[in-house]
Amino acid sequence: MSDFLIHVSAVACLYGILALALNLQMGLSGLVNFGLIALFGCGTYGAAFAHLWGWPPLAGLALGLVFAALLGLFFARLGDRMSEDYWGIATLSLAEIMRLVFTNEQGLAGGAQGVSGLPVTFAALPADTAALARLALYAALLVVAFVICQRIARSGFGLSLKLMREEPQLARALGYDLARSRRIVMVVSSLMAAVSGFLYAHYLTFVGPEQLMSHETFLIWSMVIIGGIANNWGVVAGAILMQFALAYVPFVKDWFDVPSDFVAATRLIIVGGGILAFLIWRPKGIFPERIGGSHV
Amino acid sequence: MSEALLELNGLSKAFGAHQVLDGVSARIRPGEIVGLLGPNGSGKSTLLNAISGFLPPDAGRVTIAGTDITARPAHVVTRAGLARTFQLPNMPTRMTTREVLRAGDVAAGAPRHMLRRTGRDDRIDALLEMFRLAHVADLPASSLSGGQKKLLSVALALRGSPRLLCLDEPTAGVHPELRTEMVRILKQAAGEGTTLLVIEHDMLFIRQLCSRCIVLDRGHLIADCAPDELEHNGAVVEAYLGKAVQKGKTAR
Numbered sequence: 001m002s003d004f005l006i007h008v009s010a011v012a013c014l015y016g017i018l019a020l021a022l023n024l025q026m027g028l029s030g031l032v033n034f035g036l037i038a039l040f041g042c043g044t045y046g047a048a049f050a051h052l053w054g055w056p057p058l059a060g061l062a063l064g065l066v067f068a069a070l071l072g073l074f075f076a077r078l079g080d081r082m083s084e085d086y087w088g089i090a091t092l093s094l095a096e097i098m099r100l101v102f103t104n105e106q107g108l109a110g111g112a113q114g115v116s117g118l119p120v121t122f123a124a125l126p127a128d129t130a131a132l133a134r135l136a137l138y139a140a141l142l143v144v145a146f147v148i149c150q151r152i153a154r155s156g157f158g159l160s161l162k163l164m165r166e167e168p169q170l171a172r173a174l175g176y177d178l179a180r181s182r183r184i185v186m187v188v189s190s191l192m193a194a195v196s197g198f199l200y201a202h203y204l205t206f207v208g209p210e211q212l213m214s215h216e217t218f219l220i221w222s223m224v225i226i227g228g229i230a231n232n233w234g235v236v237a238g239a240i241l242m243q244f245a246l247a248y249v250p251f252v253k254d255w256f257d258v259p260s261d262f263v264a265a266t267r268l269i270i271v272g273g274g275i276l277a278f279l280i281w282r283p284k285g286i287f288p289e290r291i292g293g294s295h296v
Numbered sequence: 297m298s299e300a301l302l303e304l305n306g307l308s309k310a311f312g313a314h315q316v317l318d319g320v321s322a323r324i325r326p327g328e329i330v331g332l333l334g335p336n337g338s339g340k341s342t343l344l345n346a347i348s349g350f351l352p353p354d355a356g357r358v359t360i361a362g363t364d365i366t367a368r369p370a371h372v373v374t375r376a377g378l379a380r381t382f383q384l385p386n387m388p389t390r391m392t393t394r395e396v397l398r399a400g401d402v403a404a405g406a407p408r409h410m411l412r413r414t415g416r417d418d419r420i421d422a423l424l425e426m427f428r429l430a431h432v433a434d435l436p437a438s439s440l441s442g443g444q445k446k447l448l449s450v451a452l453a454l455r456g457s458p459r460l461l462c463l464d465e466p467t468a469g470v471h472p473e474l475r476t477e478m479v480r481i482l483k484q485a486a487g488e489g490t491t492l493l494v495i496e497h498d499m500l501f502i503r504q505l506c507s508r509c510i511v512l513d514r515g516h517l518i519a520d521c522a523p524d525e526l527e528h529n530g531a532v533v534e535a536y537l538g539k540a541v542q543k544g545k546t547a548r
C-alpha cells in the first residue's frame with residue numbers, strides 16, 4: 001500500500017508540473033491550448049530517441065527540451081494568425097497529428113509498439129530507496145515549477161499577461177507586443193511540460209503514442225478547472241486530487257465487484273463530469289484566482 | 297513651416313464598398329491641442345484606428361515626428377510615442393484598477409522583469425488621486441462605472457507621458473465637474489509637452505480645451521479652424537444639421 005501511495009504521489013507531481021504549465025498558458029495568459037500533451041510528448045520522445053540511439057539520458061532531456069521549445073514556438077506562431085477559438089482547435093489537431101505519426105510510422109520510435117526498456121531513474125539504488133528518491137526529485141521539481149509560475153504571475157510581466165488574456169486590444173494600445181508575450185509563455189511552459197514528459201518516460205521505462213491521447217490533455221484541463229484557473233496553488237491541488245481520485249477507481253471496482261470496463265468508463269466520467277460540474281457550478285474552481293493578488 | 301508631430305497624408309480606408317476615410321490629410325504641430333469632430337459615423341474612430349496601428353489604411357501615410365508608422369503594429373506605434381484610448385473603454389474583470397495601471401507601465405512588464413515582483417508605485421497613487429479613482433483602486437477594473445472606466449483609460453494613456461495623446465470621446469458619461477477637472481489635467485499634460493488629439497461631441501469641452509478643430513464628414517476633412525469659428529462654418533453646420541434643417545433654422 002505504501003508503495004502504491006508513493007507511486008500515485010510521484011505521478012501526481014509530474015501531472016502537477018503539467019497543470020502548472022497549462023495554467024501559465026490558459027489561466028494566466030488566456031492561451032486555450034488543447035494540445036498540451038504534444039509538448040509533454042516532446043519530453044517522452046526525447047527520452048525515447050536518446051535511448052534508441054544509445055545516448056545518455058540527459059542528452060534525451062536536452063533533445064526533448066529542444067523539441068518542446070520549437071513546438072511551443074510553432075504553437076505561438078499559429079496564435080499570431082488566428083483567433084483564440086481556432087487556435088485551440090489547431091493545437092488539438094497538431095497533437096493528434098503527432099500521435100498519429102508516431103502510431104503509424106513503424107520506423108519512428110517503434111511505431112504503435114513504442115519504445116520500452118528505458119532505464120528507470122535512480123536504477124542504481126535499492127528499489128525502495130529509488131522509489132522514494134524519485135518521489136523526492138519529482139516533488140522538488142514541482143516546487144521549482146511552482147516558484148517560477150508564482151513569480152511570473154506576480155511580476156509586471158504577469159500583469160501584462162493578464163491584460164493580454166482579458167483585454168488584448170488595451171494591452172496592445174499600452175505598447176505590449178502580444179506575439180512576443182505569447183512566444184515567451186509558450187516556450188517557458190513547453191519546457192516545463194517536456195521536463196515532466198522526460199521524467200515520466202524514465203519512470204514508466206516505456207514511451208508510446210497512446211500516452212499522447214487527447215484525453216490526457218483533458219485530464220490536465222480537469223486539474224486546472226477543478227483546482228482553480230489562474231491559481232497556482234489550486235492547479236497543483238487539482239492535480240493531486242484528480243490523480244488520487246483516478247488511482248482509487250480500481251479499488252472501488254474490487255469492492256463493488258463490477259466488471260473491468262467500469263474502470264476506464266469511470267475515469268472518463270470523473271474527468272469529463274468533473275470538468276462539466278465545475279464549469280457549471282463552480283467555474284472558478286476550488287481555489288479561485290486571487291484578484292489583486294499581485295500587490296500584497 | 298514648423299515640423300509636424302503627426303502628419304497624415306491621404307489616408308483612406310474602405311470597408312467593402314463603404315469608403316469610410318477618403319484621402320484624409322492633416323498636420324498637428326508639437327504642443328497643439330486639436331479637436332477631431334464630426335457627426336456619428338463620420339469616421340473619427342476609424343481615423344484614430346488607422347493612425348494608431350489598429351487598422352491598416354488602404355492608402356496614405358502616417359508619420360510621427362518624421363518617422364513613418366503607416367500600418368505598423370499598434371505596440372510599435374505606442375512605443376513611437378503615441379498613446380490612445382478607446383471609445384468603449386473595456387476593462388478586465390480579473391484585475392484591479394491598480395493592477396491595470398501598473399500593467400500600463402510597459403517597462404515593468406517587459407520580459408526581463410519576468411521574475412521581479414511588482415512594488416509600490418507613487419505615480420500610480422498620484423494618478424488614482426488625480427482621477428478620483430483611489431476608492432476603487434482595489435476593485436476589479438470591470439466593476440467601475442462607465443464614466444470611471446473613461447477616467448481610468450485616460451489615466452492609463454497619460455501614464456507613459458506620451459508625445460501624442462489621442463483620446464476617443466474621453467468625457468462621454470463623465471460628470472461635468474470632473475470634465476472641468478479633466479480639462480485642467482489635459483492642459484497640464486499639454487504644458488508638460490504632450491500634444492493632444494481629442495475626439496469629442498461636447499462643444500463646451502472642445503472650446504475649453506482645444507486651440508484648433510478639424511472636422512470629418514463621411515470620410516472627408518471639411519474644416520480646420522478655431523473652435524469659435526465652427527458655428528460660422530457653412531460646411532460644418534451643414535454636416536451636423538443637414539441642409540433642410542439649416543434652412544429651417546435661418547427661417548426662424
Ligand SMILES: Nc1ncnc2c1ncn2[C@@H]1O[C@H](COP(=O)(O)OP(=O)(O)OP(=O)(O)O)[C@@H](O)[C@H]1O
Nearest residue numbers: 311314316334335336337338339340341342343383
Ligand atoms: N470594422 C468595421 N467594419 C465595417 N464597418 C465599419 C467598421 N468600423 C467602422 N465601420 C463603419 O465606418 C463608419 C465610421 O465609423 P466610426 O466608428 O469611425 O465613426 P465615428 O465618427 O467614430 O462615429 P461616432 O461618433 O458614433 O463614434 C461607420 O459607418 C461604421 O459603420
Ligand SMILES: [Mg+2]
Nearest residue numbers: 340341342383
Ligand atoms: Mg467613434
